[in-house]
Every structure is written in C-alpha cells, then in structure tokens.
Amino acid sequence: MRIAVLRAVLATLVCGGLGAGCVARTTPAAKSNEAVASEALQTLIDRKLLEGEAKKKGMTVEKLLEQEVRSKVSEATDEEVQAAYEANKAALKRPLAEVRDQIRQSLKQSTIKQAQQGYTQILRSQSNVSILLSPPKIEVAHDPARLRGNPNAPVTIVEFSDFQCPYCKSAEPTLKQLLIKYDGKVRLSYRDFPLREIHPNAQGAAVAARCAGEQGKYWEYHDQLFSDQTKLDAADLKEHARAVGLDEKRFDSCVASGKFQAPIQEDLDTAVRAGVNGTPGFFINGVALIGAQPASAFEQIIDSELKAAVKNK
Numbered sequence: 001m002r003i004a005v006l007r008a009v010l011a012t013l014v015c016g017g018l019g020a021g022c023v024a025r026t027t028p029a030a031k032s033n034e035a036v037a038s039e040a041l042q043t044l045i046d047r048k049l050l051e052g053e054a055k056k057k058g059m060t061v062e063k064l065l066e067q068e069v070r071s072k073v074s075e076a077t078d079e080e081v082q083a084a085y086e087a088n089k090a091a092l093k094r095p096l097a098e099v100r101d102q103i104r105q106s107l108k109q110s111t112i113k114q115a116q117q118g119y120t121q122i123l124r125s126q127s128n129v130s131i132l133l134s135p136p137k138i139e140v141a142h143d144p145a146r147l148r149g150n151p152n153a154p155v156t157i158v159e160f161s162d163f164q165c166p167y168c169k170s171a172e173p174t175l176k177q178l179l180i181k182y183d184g185k186v187r188l189s190y191r192d193f194p195l196r197e198i199h200p201n202a203q204g205a206a207v208a209a210r211c212a213g214e215q216g217k218y219w220e221y222h223d224q225l226f227s228d229q230t231k232l233d234a235a236d237l238k239e240h241a242r243a244v245g246l247d248e249k250r251f252d253s254c255v256a257s258g259k260f261q262a263p264i265q266e267d268l269d270t271a272v273r274a275g276v277n278g279t280p281g282f283f284i285n286g287v288a289l290i291g292a293q294p295a296s297a298f299e300q301i302i303d304s305e306l307k308a309a310v311k312n313k
Contacts, residue, residue, distance in 0.1 A: 049123040076107035137286030142189030149187035160271040160281040164199035171292040192267040201232035208237040211254035
C-alpha cells in the first residue's frame with residue numbers, strides 16, 4: 001500500500017490535491033444529478049455500516065476507526081519521504097526541506113484514507129447490501145487501435161489518462177489486475193488526456209506512444225512510459241523507442257510530422273464533453289469512475305455489468 005501512496009502524495013503536491021487524480025485547471029465540469037445521488041448513496045452506506053459495526057462493539061464510530069484503521073497506520077520513514085521526493089524533484093521545484101513535513105503528513109493521511117476504504121469494503125462483504133439505484137451512463141467510444149484484452153469482451157473500460165500524472169501511474173497495477181481477474185470478459189481502451197498546463201511532457205509522450213502504435217507496439221511503449229515518469233523528455237522518448245525495438249527513423253519521422261496532435265486533442269475534447277476534468281478518468285460500459293480508485297470500485301461496476309449482460313442474453 002505504501003508504494004502506491006508514495007505516488008499519490010506526489011500527485012497531491014504536483015497536481016493540486018484532487019485526492020485521487022490530477023485536475024485540469026481550465027476544464028471544470030459539473031456532475032450530473034444522478035452521479036451526485038450515486039456518490040451520496042455510497043457515502044451513506046459506508047456510514048451506516050460503520051455505525052452498525054461501532055454499535056455492535058459498544059463504541060463510537062470515531063473510536064472504531066481509531067482502533068481498526070488509524071492505529072494500524074505507521075509514520076512514513078525518512079527513506080520513503082526521500083524516495084517520494086527524488087522521484088518527482090523536477091516537478092516539485094522545491095527543496096526537500098520545504099516539503100518534507102508535507103510529504104510525510106500526506107503519506108500518512110493517504111494511507112489512512114486507503115485503509116479506511118479497505119475496512120469499509122470488508123464490512124460491505126460481510127453485509128447483505130443491495131443497491132437498486134442504476135448508475136448514470138455516458139456513451140464514450142473506445143479506440144480499437146489502443147485496446148488491451150479480448151476485443152469481444154462484454155465490458156469495456158475506457159481510460160482517459162496522462163503519461164505524466166502520478167495518479168495515472170498508480171492506477172496501472174489495478175487495471176492489469178482487473179484484466180487478469182476478468183480475463184476474456186473485460187477489455188481496456190486507452191485515450192489521451194494530457195494536462196499540458198501542469199505536465200509539460202505529457203503531450204510529447206502521448207504523441208510518441210501513438211507513433212509506437214504505428215509500429216504495432218503501442219502497449220509496450222505505454223508500459224515503458226509509465227515505468228519511470230521522470231524520463232519523458234525528447235531524448236528519453238527516443239531511448240524508450242530503442243528499448244521496445246522500434247524502427248528509430250520511422251519513429252522520429254512520425255513524431256516530427258505532428259500528425260497525432262489533432263487526434264490527441266479529439267480525445268481530450270471527448271473527455272471534457274463526457275464531464276471528465278482530471279486524470280485518470282474511466283468509463284466502464286459508460287459508468288463513470290474518476291480517479292485512481294481501488295480495484296473494488298471497478299469490480300463493483302464490472303460485476304453489475306456482467307450480470308446485466310447475462311440477463312439480456
């Protein structure tokens with residue numbers, strides 16, 4: 001858990017503190033009434049479960065959380081703080097002494113938040129909770145050229161992402177885990193949402209990945225980019241091309257042509273129209289899920305969609 005939080009806390013410092021993703025400063029979007037109602041319902045369910053568990057144990061909710069969550073979260077070590085800082089030193093643009101305490105505190109708070117989410121998921125699994133409110137759906141097309149998994153899978157995850165966003169990187173292991181767990185039933189489509197104002201290398205990385213796709217190695221290059229987000233400048237992008245075995249001359253020519261600038265902008269515009277204002281943003285068969293959420297949040301929607309697919313046969 002701590003490794004994921006290391007990425008998340010740097011996103012908080014660099015991306016402005018959304019809490020689960022990086023925010024596009026110029027594209028605010030209001031949530032639909034249905035989405036607001038759905039989120040409120042989830043919060044209510046979690047609160048009722050915590051209240052019920054606290055009553056069963058004869059204590060307050062605050063005491064329950066202290067006992068089951070907060071007391072089990074340790075302080076970040078100096079090594080973890082140093083590692084978090086070094087990984088994003090260029091983006092932070094401040095000396096470690098100025099941000100050390102903020103990193104340490106954010107690491108702990110983020111870990112507590114994740115631990116509490118895990119605890120409420122355990123309570124849900126032990127309870128018989130049925131949600132009759134259908135989540136709102138937004139039709140968002142996937143890109144067949146950037147598709148991972150079974151092309152005929154009944155569930156499609158459309159991901160709007162930014163190669164320089166730490167939260168997007170932290171979501172990668174979860175997505176790979178989901179493709180393994182739901183092998184043949186879930187497919188993943190990547191679409192670009194480069195936050196150019198706060199991630200100066202995101203656009204170039206998106207272009208480079210598209211050019212790698214021309215040579216049939218989009219996902220290899222995609223994984224290479226997310227493997228180290230400190231290596232996204234022009235020289236690094238060429239090194240990545242060599243690492244995945246691309247024809248370097250074709251790659252360089254493609255990048256220089258600028259032909260993918262418009263398609264990337266089209267992805268971004270599509271995301272904004274769908275109500276996305278930060279990364280990562282996901283649509284699971286049209287159901288929105290924003291931010292680097294735990295696997296359980298994806299699984300809840302995926303399982304519901306798979307059940308619906310069986311009923312509709």
